[in-house]
Amino acid sequence: MGKPKFYDFCVHAIPDGDNTAPELAALALHFGYSGITLANHSDKLPQSRHVLSSTDGFEVFKGIELVEENPSKLNGLIGKFRKSVDVLIVHGGSETVNRAALENPRVDILNHPAFDKSSGLNQVLAKAAAENGVAIGLTLRPLLNSRGSRRIRLLSDLRANLELARKYEVSLVLSSDAMSCFDLRSPMETLALAEVCGLEEDEAIDAMSTVPEKIISRNRPGPGYIREGVEVLEEGDYF
Amino acid sequence: MKRLLPSLRAKKRYLAFELISEGPASRSDLVKEVMSSASSLLGDVIASECDIKVLGFEDWKGIIQCSHTKVKETRASLAALTRINGKRATLHILGTSGTVKRVTEKFLQNPKVFEPKVETKSRTTEE
Numbered sequence: 552m553g554k555p556k557f558y559d560f561c562v563h564a565i566p567d568g569d570n571t572a573p574e575l576a577a578l579a580l581h582f583g584y585s586g587i588t589l590a591n592h593s594d595k596l597p598q599s600r601h602v603l604s605s606t607d608g609f610e611v612f613k614g615i616e617l618v619e620e621n622p623s624k625l626n627g628l629i630g631k632f633r634k635s636v637d638v639l640i641v642h643g644g645s646e647t648v649n650r651a652a653l654e655n656p657r658v659d660i661l662n663h664p665a666f667d668k669s670s671g672l673n674q675v676l677a678k679a680a681a682e683n684g685v686a687i688g689l690t691l692r693p694l695l696n697s698r699g700s701r702r703i704r705l706l707s708d709l710r711a712n713l714e715l716a717r718k719y720e721v722s723l724v725l726s727s728d729a730m731s732c733f734d735l736r737s738p739m740e741t742l743a744l745a746e747v748c749g750l751e752e753d754e755a756i757d758a759m760s761t762v763p764e765k766i767i768s769r770n771r772p773g774p775g776y777i778r779e780g781v782e783v784l785e786e787g788d789y790f
Numbered sequence: 791m792k793r794l795l796p797s798l799r800a801k802k803r804y805l806a807f808e809l810i811s812e813g814p815a816s817r818s819d820l821v822k823e824v825m826s827s828a829s830s831l832l833g834d835v836i837a838s839e840c841d842i843k844v845l846g847f848e849d850w851k852g853i854i855q856c857s858h859t860k861v862k863e864t865r866a867s868l869a870a871l872t873r874i875n876g877k878r879a880t881l882h883i884l885g886t887s888g889t890v891k892r893v894t895e896k897f898l899q900n901p902k903v904f905e906p907k908v909e910t911k912s913r914t915t916e917e
Contacts, residue, residue, distance in 0.1 A: 582882060695869070696872055699830075732810070733872070733879065733880050740865050740868065743861075743865035743869060744870065746862055747863060747866040
């Protein structure tokens with residue numbers, strides 16, 4: 552086991568955020584990440600998707616964060632974008648959207664599930680998330696940019712979700728949700744912050760490296776992939 | 791006066807950092823923001839146990855001292871720093887060590903660590 556590779560799975564570039572994708576990628580590389588996912592909100596997609604060259608040891612994944620209030624329209628959007636992106640994130644925020652996202656196995660991550668007076672998850676939804684393999688996204692940006700009572704609310708929601716996730720073995724993804732270069736934090740600092748906020752060290756490392764790797768390998772089948780559970784590992788004469 | 795033996799001194803960790811910021815920042819601004827972010831995130835009691843001190847800061851790089859048992863908390867409170875002087879800023883920790891000499895040699899004199907391209911780029915786009 553070498554050093555784990557860290558990924559930041561939710562970064563917003565222009566026109567959603569303030570900085571361009573190459574700037575964010577350069578800074579993430581400087582901070583020691585092995586990859587980031589550009590996941591603009593679906594209502595603020597760039598006009599043209601330019602392909603980013605991946606350098607050695609650093610990859611930029613294509614992602615999207617779907618924003619939709621109506622669950623049936625959300626399912627339509629999921630079907631529309633699923634094929635073209637590596638990481639599909641749903642921007643939660645109401646009971647119906649959270650439920651629609653967690654009950655759909657084609658969704659990878661649910662971000663910001665919290666609404667009104669609830670942390671966004673409950674026993675039923677957590678179970679659904681575990682069954683469908685949808686990860687819960689923990690985002691840094693709101694934690695960093697708020698103080699006092701708002702941050703206390705966010706932290707107690709995080710703790711409530713964490714407890715449910717531990718009980719039902721839901722996977723977690725820790726991401727920055729960065730809108731600009733200044734929202735990015737290096738992996739070690741993100742880990743320290745997560746540990747101070749209540750995660751265990753191995754949970755935090757899993758949420759930044761193992762779970763993202765799983766999501767990518769699930770969505771980028773290898774050349775020998777036939778269907779779920781069936782894969783040709785080595786070409787050759789079998790008969 | 792006899793000097794205290796090294797083994798009897800309080801153990802410290804020294805964190806080398808670089809600051810990435812939109813605008814200029816002085817040492818006193820930095821100290822103020824570091825302290826307020828630590829007391830906001832950790833509370834005054836734990837922040838006092840961390841024993842955070844900004845030892846030096848110039849040319850966007852510097853050293854912060856903390857208690858050797860509270861490195862994690864210190865890192866977290868430095869990560870929680872978002873603004874200096876009302877300008878957006880990020881503290882990036884380059885590395886930690888047990889002596890000032892070592893941390894300077896290892897992280898602050900190596901030109902490879904410093905990457906002005908990203909900084910100037912991010913700064914100019916914000917202006």
